[in-house]
Amino acid sequence: MRSSISLGRVGGVAVGINISVLVIVAILVFGLAFGRFPIDVPGLPAWAYVLAGVVSAVLFLACLLAHELAHAIVARRRGVEVSGIVLWLLGGVAELRGEPRSPRDDLAIAGVGPLTSVALGAVSALVAWLLSMTGGVPLLVSIFTYLAWVNVLLAVFNLVPAAPLDGGRVLRAILWSVWGDRVRAAVAAARAGRMFGYVLVALGFLQLVSGLGIQGVWLVLIGWFLVNAATAEEQQTRVGATLHGIRVADVMSREPVVAHPEETVAAIVDRLVLRHRLSTYPLVDADGRLSGLVTLNRLRDVPPPDRPLTRLGEIACPPRDVPTARPDEPLTDLLPRMSGCADGRAVVVDADGRLVGLVTPSDITRVLQTADLRTGDPYRTGGADLTGPWPEVRHERGGSRPAA
Incomplete structure (x- = not known):
């Protein structure tokens, strides 16, 4: 709400x-x-x-x-x-x-x-x-x-x-x-x-x-x-x-393709949209810090005659409204925040606020589709700790092995 x-x-x-x-x-x-x-x-x-x-x-x-x-x-x-x-x-x-x-x-x-x-x-x-x-x-x-x-x-x-x-x-x-x-x-x-x-x-x-x-x-x-x-x-x-135990770093797209707020819509369409299968373009400043987020839907909303004169910063979702996360954050904590003007996307930043990754609905879909390939029960015996870390070693019959 x-x-x-x-x-x-x-x-x-x-x-x-x-x-x-x-x-x-x-x-x-x-x-x-x-x-x-x-x-x-x-x-x-x-x-x-x-x-x-x-x-x-x-x-x-x-x-x-x-x-x-x-x-x-x-x-x-x-x-x-x-x-x-x-x-x-x-x-x-x-x-x-x-x-x-x-x-x-x-x-x-x-x-x-x-x-x-x-x-x-x-x-x-x-x-x-x-x-x-x-x-x-x-x-x-x-x-x-x-x-x-x-x-x-x-x-x-x-x-x-x-x-x-x-x-x-x-x-x-x-x-x-x-x-x-x-x-x-x-x-x-x-x-x-x-x-x-x-x-x-x-x-x-x-x-x-x-x-x-x-x-x-x-x-x-x-x-x-x-x-x-x-x-x-x-x-x-x-x-x-x-998704228990999965961190943001485990699913994020690393080294995302970025753009500058001063670049025009026509330029990014020619440089990226028509050449790569991407739908999300983080905007960063000279120091690599987030300046906004542009999605394919936002680009398409700009009428063709206006695209050569419209700068990305003018149509971007502002930084304050873009969901952000740290690489070591549990993915389950990020999911409720992935809404609003970012169209279900989130950016991943390091301790200095610099962009290091991107989480999209496609990333979430893939991890859900491959979740049943993970081995073993992700929860500790005696109940679930949905925000706690995974145990490093789980003991089983005949020895032990690393947890999945």
Whole structure:
């Protein structure tokens, strides 16, 4: 999920909002201002209800952010990097780079989110009670009462044992601990998530045909999202298992053909595109540092009459948006970043920031196609450490040999 509006960094974690969050804000404001609040506190002007609805929606988003920040903070303390947090239509997402190293870490990262929501619900309930006991503004009491139950509801829903919900992560951690196999546990949790999603879709359609209206649409939307997310998670788990132990240096194309930002589109077409079977052209400066990335699609988008005058730097994906990696980085950590304007490509740089390689979809496809040629089980006995190094020697019957 891509961020549309950046909110800066909180606790060292980049936070953003996807534009789709405006939909949930509008639904909350409308439902509270013209539904719940007039019933709880009748007789007030319409602007007071709308203002209370806006305040409630903002506070609810703050609670969602706190929920995701709790995941991010615990993940970082457990050695898992966090790319950022994005709030969107159906809640929030803490984007983790890498996987927990043990069932205990997995459980801690997953469980802290619902615990945070329960704590926020308890605090909101306490504030509502204190306001009511001290004669506070009734509308404020209604706002905090709403926040109390919605946070508890959020915690309960997230604890459903179905990935990608937090409860699915808890289930994965428990099964991982019991079975000693993280991949098997993750697949089981993802399948549970897909089944739960189908149940929500069925319930939503049942409500629609029963005439219950918008609630059914909302259930169908949430259920379909869970089905797709759980399916993607299962696929990602299987790919991660296949690519376990493979470094970026093992798959990257070394010494890629590069171009200069000042070169024109017509020149690179004549010099490279028509002479080599290449589709990706990193741009580098005089020191060999990345200045952008041009793909065949970007070159083709330039009208033929403009190609002699259009410089590559003008159409390139800027360096800040190009996924980068180090040669010794696990390939599974890079894959989630290979998106955006780079068209699924990534560049590999050394410690000084100089270009040393390129990773393309063709490189990933080849390593997946040849993965079954690798010998032996890539995981250590007793469970998978998806971000850990390979053992140098594995003991087997009759002696030992180097690990594949």
